[in-house]
């Protein structure tokens with residue numbers, strides 16, 4: 031194993047490295063956001079360069095776009111690319127039904143649009159994100175800045191009706207709110223456990239000021255789970271398979287985390 035990687039980063043690299051094996055020449059790809067996705071972009075750039083792959087990439091955030099461009103990947107917009115073959119993205123939690131919480135980095139709006147335009151969504155994670163039920167990770171809810179107080183109280187009203195373990199909401203960034211790439215705010219809902227993600231997702235998105243919530247339900251069919259020793263589990267609805275990646279390759283990648 032590479033000596034310079036922490037155990038957490040080693041797992042992320044392992045998942046990212048394995049995920050780019052699913053990429054084929056000529057594909058149109060969605061590129062996710064976050065620390066695991068950044069490893070994937072670096073692995074992808076190396077593979078594209080080494081094998082002269084012809085790829086068209088749609089990033090899900092300004093940060094991913096900067097990294098992809100800096101590493102020489104061909105970047106375009108979703109409207110120009112149209113339909114995508116594959117999106118590779120990280121997640122904050124995944125459950126046994128392959129449902130996800132995303133948006134810990136504030137990018138879930140673009141991520142969901144890009145994943146929805148893709149034939150396949152492949153999620154790259156580490157074992158810390160594997161949960162029996164979603165909700166320990168605060169659920170990100172992207173909201174318009176206009177009418178924030180009204181939207182916030184409607185979110186509280188929805189949560190009062192939903193089967194969750196607790197109901198605390200916080201504006202991300204507090205008095206200095208985080209502004210997303212789309213110019214919106216994020217409210218994080220600390221729910222502990224979400225017993226009915228489908229109902230909650232529908233109820234939240236009915237609120238006029240809510241732009242999108244971080245529940246990704248039924249969108250992903252493959253989860254790649256990297257471990258610090260370089261073993262990687264690729265989990266699908268049909269079962270799971272373990273492979274190993276060469277951890278020394280982490281030292282040979284172009285670019286680096288921002």
Ligand SMILES: O=C[C@H](O)[C@H](O)[C@H](O)COP(=O)(O)O
Nearest residue numbers: 064065066133134135136137
């Ligand atoms: O908004 C951010 C994205 O949904 C990320 O994919 C998610 O937060 C996981 O990020 P990381 O790989 O850094 O844990």
